[in-house]
Amino acid sequence: MTTPQISSAPDRLRVDIWSDVACPWCYIGKRRFEQALAQFSHRDQVEVTWHAFELDPAAPAEHPLSMRDALAKKYGRTPEDAQGMMDHVTRTAADEGLEYRFDRxxxxxxxxxxxxxxxxxxxxxxxxxxxxxLxxxxxxxxxVSxxxxxxxxxxxxxxDGPEVRAALLGGHHAHAVRQDEAQAQALGISGVPFFVLGGKYGVSGAQDPQTLLGALTQVWQETHPAPLQMIGTESPADGCEDGQCAVPERP
Incomplete structure (x- = not known):
């Protein structure tokens, strides 16, 4: 996947993450990515940027249904099935040290x-x-609305509270959010979390830390080739450089 509009500095690795505040797997994905990053030897050179993705752009300011009933309606399942889905993701979140309270x-x-x-x-x-x-x-x-x-x-x-209030009332960052969403559409992103590493490699979903670490390592190696390691003598032997040759005089 190529994304020309996203690029990393030569000594950095850029990671762009699309996610939604209302996405349970996005919080889990964030924790797993943090675990992967903590194990990554070049973690101090990773630049993370979060991008907006709305799972339900048409959602009202406040939905009248509970999480269980909303899930049941959305997926055509029974309330009991929806509760089972919630329980599963709650247990998964707990494994990452997160406490989900869908009941409230x-x-x-x-x-x-x-x-x-x-x-x-x-x-x-x-x-x-x-x-x-989150x-x-x-x-x-x-x-959160x-x-x-x-x-x-x-x-x-x-x-700063007053500054935040003015920015939100004035919609100062509305265009930036729409740009994120347009870019997600252009990249074919239909689910979140979604990670773009180094501007051209995509990782979809809340992958486990080792998978994310492997992706970070692979992309770093491909975009930041390691310098040559010299072997043999400490000083180079006679040779030619820049079109010139050092010719030793005969005794």
Missing amino acids: ARLGNTFSAHQLIHHAAQHGKQDAMKERL RAYMSDGDL DLDTLVRLAQEVGL
């Missing part, structure tokens, strides 16, 4: 939350904001 989750539109993540990026706090919003949705029962809630969460990660 408040479903709603995530467009404003994605704008907030873009705003946080301008202040060097994108990852912290992403983390806080926890707010999956664990704390916060309504509510302006006052978003301002409070932004302040918790160190952003």
Whole structure:
């Protein structure tokens, strides 16, 4: 997969991640990626950028249904089946150290939350904001479409509350969110989380840490060839360089 509009600096590895705040597997995927990154020998040279993806762009500000009933309706399943789905992902999240509380989750539109993540990026706090919003949705029962809630969460990660409020009310980052979504469509991304490594390699889904680590290692090796290792004597023997040859005089 080629993405010409995304590129890494020569000494860096760029990782672009599309995900949604309302995606249970995206939080799990974030944790697994962090575990992979912690084991990656070039982790300090990895640059992570989060991109917006709305699983339900037409969602109301607050959905009237519970998570269980919404899942049952969406997939045409019984409430019991939907509960089983929730229990499965809750157990998986727990394995990653996450506490999911779907019993108090408040479903709603995530467009404003994605704008907030873009705003946080301008202040060097994108990852912290992403983390806080995921926890707010999956664990704390916060309504992430509510302006006052978003301002409070932004302040918790160190952003200026009045500035955040003005940015969200003015839709200052709305275009950036739409650009993310258009790029996802152009890349053929239909599900999240989705990782793009080095601008041209895609990894779909909340893969296990070892798979993600393998992907990081492979892409780094392909995009950052290792320098030649010299073997033999410590100093080179006579040779020719730049069109000139050093010819030793005969005794």
